[in-house]
Amino acid sequence: MQIGIDIGGTNTDAVLMAGGNVLATYKSPTTASVGEGVQQAISQVLASAGVSTAAVTRVVLGTTHFTNAVVQRQGLDQVCAIRLGAPASRAFPPFSVWPEDLAAVAHGSSAILKGGVNFDGSTITALDDAELRAAADAAAYAGLTAVALTSIFAPLSRDNEQTARDIMAAAQPSLSFTLSSDIGNLGVLERENATILNACLTRMAVDVVASIETALATLGIGCPFFFSQNDGTLMSAEFAARFPVRTFASGPTNSIRGAGFLAGVQDALVVDIGGTTTDVGALRRGYPRESANTTELAGLRTNFRMPDLVSIGIGGGSHVSVGDTHVTVGPRSVGRLLTQQALVFGGSTLTATDIAVAAGLLDVGDPGAVAHLPRAQVEQALATITRDVERAVDAMRVSSDDLPVILVGGGAPLVGLDAFHGQPVIRPEHGQVANAVGAAVAHAGGESDRIYNLDKMSREEAVSLAEDEAREQCVRAGAETGQVEIVEMDALPLTYLPGQSVRIRVKAAGPPAA
């Protein structure tokens, strides 16, 4: 049996599953301590299903803990950021394009040192041992432990970063390192930003993993546990402790995959209606479609691979205001105060949930508190919600295909099944905990994303190297050796670059080892 837990900013959801069946679910406000929340969620789902801890074979966690730490600028370590590539790239040193308040907490020291390669793999300048040892000494002397190493064109050649790490670690064994080639792709600033964020979070990640280990030990659960990543696959706890940035955006990803699993489809559009916002994503062959754009996180440009999402400010807690000629819904919301402020719960704010109760779509609270609402107003508010959600779904729709729409999340009843212009609509059972289901059913994943120069090897050789790396990563992330499959491969020739440069991306996935 597997337990999936999704720790969001507001709620923690959990689900106990066996062979694809949901045995028990749980929803409760998120606790400050991750370990406590996990312990509570697990003991509750086990108790309500009447199952013993011995039956649990896997625990998977999705968490916004690290994202929130960055957004709130809390608990971040100061980082020594080193870029390899001088004299190139000096116009924009590390941290120079950061929001000031984030730089204030994360900037320990920074330098641009010799190193880096060009697009064709030729050296910009050779690494300088003495310079690197001095940088290591300076960082250790300043009391820093986390180092972010970013070399120019590292996605093409990671040798510089690995050699520099070895030299610095030999000089100062107390330092820990994040290499940009493990984190992101082309675009030195975006990749470096993500690398520094990862370094900021490494110590916190080690603590979080330890607190979960303690929680599981307290409960007497000895099975392995995993974290879900932003691409919908999972990684081992050991891997998560080294790469916490990979948990960013795992919430929406889990919800999209969980919705697909509950509905029993591989391709669909998923509408997750929460308390404040509605996220619309696309499920393609069982995984979320990825965004092609640069992603911003807390005011910082990064190049993570995030799910392609359209978010609109409509949810169960949205304020509904009635004007002379029209009714507006959102973007203001009562959020987590829904059960105090909505009319049906004895409050004084007219919310989308009140409208749903008045229309008979939802049975919560006191229907008498909304009996006075004029029928026309209720219908107008519902029409507004449906129109806005339909527009968001249309924006995600690829061509004129007939993909079904899956409605999940606590606010799913707000939209009628007759919406979406006659396209099939599915509202699966347990849709309110789709995100926890997505975590519970995740496979281990690995990927390779590099640039190859085809003047030096054939395309087949390059693809095979990339596939090997993805499989190896997948096993490192916790997959059962021998059960790993390549789930996606694409090869893109690079614009304007002379010669035969091709970027090959391969994704592998497989069931977690028992």
Add this chain to the structure above:
Amino acid sequence: MRRRLSERDIAAIAEGSAILGTGGGGDPYLGSVYAARAVRTFGEPELASVDELPDDTLAVAAVMIGSPVPMMEKLSLGDEVGRAFDGLQSVLGRPINAMMTPEIGGVNTVISIAIAAERGLPVVDADAMGRAFPEVQLVTQTIYGIRVCPLSMADEHGNVVIINAVDNFWAERLARPTVIEFGAISPSLGFPMTKADIELASIRGSVSLARDIGESLLFGDPREGGVLEAVLERTGGIELFRGKVSSVDRHVTGGWAVGDVHVEGSEAFAGATMRVTFQNENLMAYLDDQPIACVPDLITIVEQDSCRAITTERLRFGSRVSVLAMPCDDKWLTPAGLTLAGPRHFGYEVDYLPYAGRRPVPAPGPAPFDATRS
């Protein structure tokens, strides 16, 4: 009227340039950060109209030659820019006293403004394309036989190469191998122009036009359709089509991002389909397979609600868009201009066709250059 360019103006110019950039020009992020920093550090540069320029004006322009990918890795806007400037100055014989932007669209527009701020020079309110184009010789100077050389290229190591080519086609040809040795990206300074050259060959008022468009986009009329109306009024353009992107096909051929986008019509255009083809920039618009607008006129795809321009690499299924057609500068409609940058230059077997509702096409100007050299 003389005035200075503030950080707000630069943000507006970057936004407005994207409308005039016809889907090309790439991500202006780095250039905008660079220009904002230059203005904060060195002060706001002056924007001077062509009429205000002194008679001894010698203006130059900056272009990033190479590929966007190395630019994203090497961030080549450091000391190399200054060295390229100094290299050009050393062979010109008299002081550079103004900066001009080579194109309106993408990174080059804001970089020329940043250099003006750094060097304390005025920015000429004019450019050499009135839009974006992908090759060095596709500038209005070429129509009038004005050379883009000397062209000064620099790299991060301190190398400077001065190209003094016989014409603008040779300049493009010699710049390419140089830029490969420089790591496929080089800030380059060139396009020296006197006041007489600027009066003859440049497109006037284009920097303030980009700024005014950007002002409307960033701070303009919030009424539904208000921003679109403002953009059309300022550019003299029309809304060619409106609908939803139903497919995008994009691939790389000979170093260019080539492809097309299909838009399914909505509202007044329901039932019709528009196809827009691009090679870095948008080149042709077809309504139900009939060509109805073409290069060198400007074809730009914008988001329906915000009227923000969508570059070709950001086109996406499902987006609700408007396709705008805007008149190019009259210089491009001379026989020489059309030979240089008309549909046939980009491989289309059709002659230039003004879109319906376009302002009248002017009478022919100077004779075409010797097209066999291309």
